[in-house]
Amino acid sequence: MADIIKLLPDHVANQIAAGEVVQRPASVVKELLENAIDAGATLVKLIVKDGGKALIQVVDNGLGMSETDARLSFERHATSKISSAQDLFNLQTKGFRGEALASIAAIAHVDMQTRVEGSEIGTHIKIEGSKIITQEAVATPKGTSISVKNLFFNIPARRNFLKSNQVELRHITDEFHRVALVHPNIEFHFYNNGSEIFNLPRAKHRQRISHVFGNKMTDRLVPVEEETEVVKISGFICKPEFAKKSRGEQFFFANSRFIKSPYLHHSVIAAFEGLIKKELYPGYFLYLEVDPSSIDINIHPTKTEVKFDDENTIYAILRSTIKHSLGQFNVAPALDFEHDPNLDTPYAYKEKGVVLPKVTVDTAFNPFQETAERKTSTSTYQKASAKGWENLFEGADASVNTEDFSSVEIESDDAVQGTFYSETESDAQAGMTFQLRRKFIVSTIKSGMLVIHQNRAHERVLFEKFLGEITVKEGVSQQLLFPLELSFSKQELIILKEIKESLNNVGFAFESLEQETVKVTGVPLIVSESGIGTVLDQLIANYKEGFEGNSISQAELLAKELAKNLAVKSGEVLDSESQLALVNDLFGCKEPSLSPFQKLTYTTISEGDIDKKFS
Known part of the structure; x- marks a missing residue:
């Protein structure tokens, strides 16, 4: 029997890998932003056109790459992050497998310009469908600029499954949020079709959240802080009264990486038990720091699903920490039978000293002595009201003839009802309804x-x-x-x-x-x-x-x-x-x-x- 198993060509293997890594334009944005952060950038610009279908460009001022590194970065499993299998258990970076750029280059037109600090010229590479078109020296700023154009140009079926530009832009914005929220020390700019959507300066975590979700978030946040041997927890939760019926402002970050964890989400919901309705979801921005050897982030191609060694302990610590924050900042109701609120000092008077009250008394006041002003006003009113009193009763007859009212008839209720309903009309025919149980x-x-x-x-x-x-x-x-x-x-x-x-x-x-x-x-x-x-x-x-x-x-x-x-x-x-x-x-x-x-x-x-x- 002839041999039937054979090795796939590189361009076919890259397209298959792209199916796992690149699901939509937002996946490209995620990979490129994470590469920029791993390169030590302090300024990152994201430029998008037509929901990422026409153009996705990420510009950073990071380390940049040499001519050799720029060429190798598009090879499968080429990475500078790890050198042995043991390094997988001590990861400190976003990317590490080295398949992102190779997968993106297999299904799009990629244009990259990069230069390292200290070098006079940089490198310019053009790739179409894993095939390198040109590689030349070019004058470019320090850092890296990668443009991804015509995504899925060689896979029409995948391109047809993409949603409208607005929907794809929304997914890109979600990925941008996930990166920007965990790196407040980096300045981010986001442009869509030539207009600026986000301009995020360097700030602290609370300010970054307000810059992303609006100034209204500032008064809604309650800080969360706890440090144990297992996990260090920091971040913010939203007050119970601002819980929403839909998910949207729920973010978990583990070791500066956005993660999805239904198990930990349940711990947050458990901490809010009794404060919000079952159908509502509280907002939270929680940052977890654990030992890199106690977490596995390599169980899913997108690296958003992780596995903790001791999830039960983290669950309990997280729930207790949130409950403590809700109580510490008087967000959760509490009962104190020993406390008398009547003895509380108002907030506005806490810093004021004691001042004896003063009473001013007019010793010359005599309520039985009329002043000249009171006498004048009283007499004037009496004269004005008494003038012409004789004219009030002109034409009035002292005798009233009561016989004039003998012909007056009072309309009965039956006559009024007969105007609207006939005697033979039933209640049902008259359109009668009633409400049962207010439902x-x-x-x-x-x-x-x-x-x-x-x-x-x-x-x-x-x-x-x-x-x-x-x-x-x-x-x-x-x-x-x-x-x-x-x-x-x-x-x-x-x-x-x-x-x-x-x-x-x-x-x-x-x-x-x-x-x-x-x-x-x-x-x-x-x-x-x-x-x-x-x-x-x-x-x-x-x-x-x-x-x-x-x-x-x-x-x-x-x-x-x-x-x-x-x-x-x-x-x-x-x-x-x-x-x-x-x-x-x-x-x-x-x-x-x-x-x-x-x-x-x-x-x-x-x-x-x-x-x-x-x-």
Whole structure:
């Protein structure tokens, strides 16, 4: 039998490896940013075009590479980080396997310029699909600049699976956050299609978080600090009242590397037990430092999943540390039966000295002695009011003829009722409904009884209303007398700009979306002024999680989220007119039987089913 096993060519092997390392443009951004940090850069620039599909460029002022190193960096498993298997258990750098640049070069056009300090000229290399096109000397600043163009140009199937530019940009922004948050000592710049999105100067961790997520985060953070023999924990958690229904501001870093750990996430949730609802997620930025030999970061190609030697101990320490911080900064409620709050000194008076109170007494005051001013005002009022009193009773007849009222008739209640309802009309025919348990609306029909879920029914009504307004662009806006100022992070502003047109169609109006502080000048009629901030926050968070990438999905998703946030909730009391209006609106919908989330909105109980209960 002939031999059938053979070695794959390098360019094919690199494309296979690229499938593990490069899943989307954000994967390239992650690898290039980590390489820049490993090179000791203090300034890193990220430049992106068309969601990373057309261009991803990372420029740093790090060590740079010599001509030989620049050529070897694109070979498979060529690395300067490790030299033996033992080094895998003492890793201090981001990358170490040496497959990133080789994988990227196999599926894109790569252009690299690099120069080491002390060298007069640098190296310029062009690669297309693992094939080196040119390598020449060039004048370039110290450091490295790598441009990745036309990602997946030779794998059309992979390129077709990429999402829209906005979605890919959002994934790139997430990777940028993960790198920038753990390296506040490095200055970062992020440009998209020629416009600057982030300009992050060197700062401390708390300031870096505020620069990334907006100034509103400053007052929400509670510091966390603990050091043990097993792990050193630092960072911040968000106060319980700012927990959200969607994930987004949850970050774990182990030895300056972003990680995903559902197990440790559960420890944070356990620490917040009793302070937030089960469906909410608290925000946190936690930095863990452990012995490099006690952690395995090589169990996944993306290196975001790690394995700790003693996860149970870290879980317990982390939960206790967060609980301690919540109690130390008076975030968690506590009971102290020995404490009397009446004896507390107000904060404004803690530093003030003791001052005896002074009482001023007017010894010349006599309440029984009228002054000249009081006498004058009293007499003037009396004269003015008494003048012309005789004219008040002119034309009045002292005798009143009571017979004039004998023909007056009082209208009875029965006559008034007869104006609206006929004597033969039943309550059901008059549209009578009642509310059950503040959750259901019950009404009678010819075949029996109708039970409507008020929350789901209203969601269906609002969903079709908002969907029609977004597509037809006929939403009614209620202008605010005083514009409302709301703060958003730069990533939230990106999403807000993306959905601005759809929001305008349903009635929202914005003055400007260029700064972190956004002025809202108009809202839909159904949105109260006090709920504008909550509605927009939930809308942005849920849109980020669920958007699939086409205009129809965008319209449907926005309509769903608006309906979910603005619909009548279970537990709200509705008057009879509102109940009847909801019933009529529901059966005027195209799909009255299901809510936008495919749940039953109503059910009917036939007269036969009721009779069976009594048989």
